[in-house]
Amino acid sequence: xxxxxxxxxxxxxxxxxxxxxxxxxxxxxxxxxxxxxxxxxxxxxxxxxxxxxxxxxxxxxxxxxxxxxxxxxxxxxxxxxxxxxxxxxxxxxxxxxxxxxxxxxxxxxxxxxxxxxxxxxxxxxxxxxxxxxxxxxxxxxxxxxxxxxxxxxxxxxxxxxxxxxxxxxxxxxxxxxxxxxxxxxxxxxxxxxxxxxxxxxxxxxxxxxxxxxxxxxxxxxxxxxxxxxxxxxxxxxxxxxxxxxxxxxxxxxxxxxxxxxxxxxxxxxx
Amino acid sequence: xxxxxxxxxxxxxxxxxxxxxxxxxxxxxxxxxxxxxxxxxxxxxxxxxxxxxxxxxxxxxxxxxxxxxxxxxxxxxxxxxxx
Numbered sequence: 001x002x003x004x005x006x007x008x009x010x011x012x013x014x015x016x017x018x019x020x021x022x023x024x025x026x027x028x029x030x031x032x033x034x035x036x037x038x039x040x041x042x043x044x045x046x047x048x049x050x051x052x053x054x055x056x057x058x059x060x061x062x063x064x065x066x067x068x069x070x071x072x073x074x075x076x077x078x079x080x081x082x083x084x085x086x087x088x089x090x091x092x093x094x095x096x097x098x099x100x101x102x103x104x105x106x107x108x109x110x111x112x113x114x115x116x117x118x119x120x121x122x123x124x125x126x127x128x129x130x131x132x133x134x135x136x137x138x139x140x141x142x143x144x145x146x147x148x149x150x151x152x153x154x155x156x157x158x159x160x161x162x163x164x165x166x167x168x169x170x171x172x173x174x175x176x177x178x179x180x181x182x183x184x185x186x187x188x189x190x191x192x193x194x195x196x197x198x199x200x201x202x203x204x205x206x207x208x209x210x211x212x213x214x215x216x217x218x219x220x221x222x223x224x225x226x227x228x229x230x231x232x233x234x235x236x237x238x239x240x241x242x243x244x245x246x247x248x249x250x251x252x253x254x255x256x257x258x259x260x261x262x263x264x265x266x267x268x269x270x
Numbered sequence: 271x272x273x274x275x276x277x278x279x280x281x282x283x284x285x286x287x288x289x290x291x292x293x294x295x296x297x298x299x300x301x302x303x304x305x306x307x308x309x310x311x312x313x314x315x316x317x318x319x320x321x322x323x324x325x326x327x328x329x330x331x332x333x334x335x336x337x338x339x340x341x342x343x344x345x346x347x348x349x350x351x352x353x
Contacts, residue, residue, distance in 0.1 A: 145288075146292055149292050149296075150292060153296045153299065154299070157299075157300070157303045187285070189283050190283025190284070190285050191283035191284060191285055192283075192285055193289060193292075194285070197288075197289045200289075201293060201296055
């Protein structure tokens with residue numbers, strides 16, 4: 001049985017696809033057979049972030065509609081050989097993702113994969129509902145900002161009432177908070193909600209904190225998941241999050257600004 | 271931030287305003303989340319009926335469902351204007 005994990009947020013632009021790319025790459029790098037599915041029908045972007053946009057022939061909707069087999073649609077990652085990408089359709093209607101169709105594909109993937117990562121579209125419309133419906137776990141990507149936190153709370157409510165686990169009365173979807181675009185300096189100045197503030201409001205366990213970093217744009221420009229930038233703070237923060245997701249204990253990092261001494265502040269204008 | 275605040279480590283930014291506002295709106299929305307879908311319409315129709323007899327404003331009728339284990343209680347609260 002595969003672990004089915006949805007990456008969701010409600011609000012757009014908080015880093016769902018960036019997170020899906022890095023988390024799936026990180027899990028696969030540890031030797032687990034992993035597939036990452038793009039649920040954003042009509043606004044396909046995971047392929048760009050994963051640098052396989054020119055290798056897309058068939059997609060998720062083709063498989064659902066019986067126009068292609070799964071093995072025809074799955075794209076094997078060029079960097080990590082246990083990682084596969086299932087791109088979505090750029091032209092079909094969102095409603096092409098039927099509950100039965102999605103279930104069929106997920107069941108078939110479950111037979112051969114250890115992890116299925118579902119990259120949700122923004123919003124709470126059909127595509128987002130389909131992405132979270134079959135999930136065992138949810139990574140709720142949140143920015144330390146009022147609209148994102150409120151939307152995350154809304155998504156948590158939907159996970160608790162509209163997911164298959166909720167409808168079947170099974171054990172609830174396991175929730176993880178991933179705080180992204182975190183700026184410890186602004187938090188220290190009291191200009192940004194702290195990790196503690198967001199944890200207190202949403203009341204779900206913290207998976208990790210990804211610091212705001214220029215490397216994220218740099219790596220998306222090149223189609224490289226941030227986690228592969230192993231030297232960078234954001235890359236390491238994603239690696240920590242993956243380790244925790246797989247049950248490892250890792251202390252939280254990147255939550256405080258690197259304290260500069262009085263002299264370095266004087267001389268470097270810090 | 272004033273010079274002295276820097277040494278006191280006092281936070282004067284807007285983050286605590288954000289936190290307070292979020293706590294209020296999130297608590298409010300969670301309260302509504304568990305309510306049945308028909309409540310807003312029920313409230314509107316009750317208002318219309320009561321208005322046939324007494325002039326009241328929208329916020330003077332409150333409808334809530336309280337769940338206690340296996341039984342639910344529909345609580346209706348109507349505030350009549352002072353005579």
